[in-house]
Amino acid sequence: MTTGTEDADDTEAVTDDLLVLLLRQLTVESDRFAEMFGESHGLHRTDLNALAVIMDAARMGDPMSPSRLASALHLSASATTAVLDRLERAGHLYRDRSSTDRRKVELRMHDQARRIGAEFFQPLGQRYAEAWRDMGEDERRAVARFLRSSIAATVEVRGRLAP
Amino acid sequence: MTTGTEDADDTEAVTDDLLVLLLRQLTVESDRFAEMFGESHGLHRTDLNALAVIMDAARMGDPMSPSRLASALHLSASATTAVLDRLERAGHLYRDRSSTDRRKVELRMHDQARRIGAEFFQPLGQRYAEAWRDMGEDERRAVARFLRSSIAATVEVRGRLAP
């Protein structure tokens, strides 16, 4: 695939347009990667996202509830129930009624799902580490600054979209 | 939102883990941005992706065909027909049978869709330009190198998944 904007010539100026293009390519590729990974494990995009959110929450100590998951995934309550049904039926997690508020359900993962998560991230993480191995400390700082400002910009423009 | 890994302190070491985290946050945010944008225009994710692919092809001079669009979107032929039906019914594009091979259909965009595309990218692009304004030339090169190697890494790991 040719972009018409290449020539990775190190002496060429790096325009904003080029950065936008690269950013878009990266999101497209990582999107496609997630899609293929899910496909090979019988998981839909939504299920993968749900697992990621639940795993992140678990890592921080407080277990997810269906309603928080719903708003994190921009999904209706009923759709969230369906997602959790699928994941529970597949043995990736189980529901646990909260002991303090028995309306609430706490979502806990099975080790199996944790293993899938590791299987997902490890190869990519290792390959990333390899790709970034020869970056100097100042370069890494520049990249981190770039990523942070881009995230903030995206969040801000999205915020303007909401009523 | 707190990640547990921050302190944007410029003297802190930028680990691979931090870069992975930032990368994931960025893809999540841009994903969400696209979702909200599409929602506000009555377009599904697939429709937005299709418009982007068709617009890119048009910019390079050769109009998309349904089958090439299908493989670009990882979609079946029939699903692609449905997408195009939606987009045509909404007035974003029209079908044009090729004059040289009358089996083929060429997809052309209406100005309306081009305007939507501009409306999509301009605010984000401007905000990005603003966010990156104070980056030096060497920093930009580092970032471009980082993005390119990350894209390549993603493509490669995905490739291993395929067989």
Next chain:
DNA sequence: AGTGAATAGTTCGACCATCGAAATAGTAGG
């Protein structure tokens, strides 16, 4: 205590995006 309002989650019926298979139309080779 006890009634009413609010919150958490699930079930139900409908919709629509996607799929695979078959149908239609056109092209190319022998």
Next chain:
DNA sequence: CCTACTATTTCGATGGTCGAACTATTCACT
């Protein structure tokens, strides 16, 4: 021209998602 092939569409079925109605639980107020 007849067969094989390509490009696209149509059709029936599957399944993810939604909104509305329902159950269970908690909170506020008297």
